[in-house]
Amino acid sequence: MAAKRHVELVEDFAVPLPLAVISSMLGVGDRDRDRFHVLVKQLLQGQGGTAYETLRAIPASERLFGLFEK
16 A cells, blocks of 8 residues: 555455455455455345345355355
8 A cells, every 4th residue: 555646445455454354264265356355245235125136136146156166
């Protein structure tokens, strides 16, 4: 972060640090970390919404499970 002229605290620190820890604990490799993050966000967007939003999250959950099957 020291090399950057502008730092977005959430984007540059608050997301990457827990994401690295959680993905490591779950066995998600560094190579798949960004994909893991996107899939979790897609899955969570379908939670607590309408039935349609929940159904839209199913493909993300299937791809997320695929990361764990490696």
